[in-house]
Amino acid sequence: MSTATPQPAASPPAHDTRREIVIVSHSTLFYWWPVWALGFLLALITAFTGDRVALVPNNAELFPKANGSLTVEQTKGKEKTTRTVEVANQDVLVAPKAANEKAEGLSLSLTPVHVSRFKNLGVLFTLVLLIVIFITNVPLRGLWSVIVIIFLVALVIILGLLNILDEILHALSFLDIRISTGGYVVISTALFILWLVIFMLFDRQIYMVFTPGQLRVKLEIGDAETAYDTTGMTIQKQRSDLFRHWILGLGSGDLIVRTAGAQGHQFDMPNVLFLGRRVREIEDMLRSRQVVSG
Numbered sequence: 001m002s003t004a005t006p007q008p009a010a011s012p013p014a015h016d017t018r019r020e021i022v023i024v025s026h027s028t029l030f031y032w033w034p035v036w037a038l039g040f041l042l043a044l045i046t047a048f049t050g051d052r053v054a055l056v057p058n059n060a061e062l063f064p065k066a067n068g069s070l071t072v073e074q075t076k077g078k079e080k081t082t083r084t085v086e087v088a089n090q091d092v093l094v095a096p097k098a099a100n101e102k103a104e105g106l107s108l109s110l111t112p113v114h115v116s117r118f119k120n121l122g123v124l125f126t127l128v129l130l131i132v133i134f135i136t137n138v139p140l141r142g143l144w145s146v147i148v149i150i151f152l153v154a155l156v157i158i159l160g161l162l163n164i165l166d167e168i169l170h171a172l173s174f175l176d177i178r179i180s181t182g183g184y185v186v187i188s189t190a191l192f193i194l195w196l197v198i199f200m201l202f203d204r205q206i207y208m209v210f211t212p213g214q215l216r217v218k219l220e221i222g223d224a225e226t227a228y229d230t231t232g233m234t235i236q237k238q239r240s241d242l243f244r245h246w247i248l249g250l251g252s253g254d255l256i257v258r259t260a261g262a263q264g265h266q267f268d269m270p271n272v273l274f275l276g277r278r279v280r281e282i283e284d285m286l287r288s289r290q291v292v293s294g
Helices: 028-049 120-137 143-161 165-172 181-205 242-248 275-293
Strands: 021-024 051-055 061-076 079-094 109-115 207-211 214-218 226-229 234-237 253-258 266-272
Touching: 021 266, 021 275, 028 109, 028 120, 028 181, 028 242, 028 266, 109 181, 120 242, 143 242, 234 275, 253 275
Parallel strands: none
Antiparallel strands: 021 207, 051 109, 061 079, 207 214, 214 226, 234 253, 253 266
């Protein structure tokens, strides 16, 4: 009579302890990307479609659609040349005449600076800058975002019905803001370098690392990591700010993590990118650890 040797029961698959979910808290400077992106775009538009700037005295005179002959005297080194320029239905800009024959009049200067003739470009850049400053410094969460949108829409409708909106737009038409190509490039480049350094270097020094059964936290630059047990831990996603998190943050959000125990801790991680997907991944990790432990 043969007896079969009993086989050991199959053990559950080992959990992959190497899996990590890293949560990085970013500064509010991350939301400033529309400013430098728009600045580079307007710099290209101004460089290819802009006009050169001429510096003229305050009391210079413009003669539109002039006709006639002008005698022009030019000096190159020690040589002086005189030539006649025919003006046919052209605009002529004349500097003020000197007070007397010995005094020199105020001259005109043609610079290499390029500025767009469309004043709305500078107005657009200024408005975007002011809106980003407001959004990144005034949080409007949940219902407040909806209230602000309804208020703005209702305000525009009311002003339109009262025929006040046209007067306001006409008054704003006198607003003239012009920025040169160099101005756009300098502002956008400096802001982009700061944005890139902070986003890629400094922001990554403040983080949380979730692993099965453990949470490692580093809340200050240069500080050491602190480990916590994930048993009983709760994670909470704060209500989103429509303007900051969705319009500028592309789906970012603020995260709150609370540890369990008599000496529980609460950690606030603002401005986390793709927070919804990250929270689902953390919840799946915590549930899978409970199943394996059971």
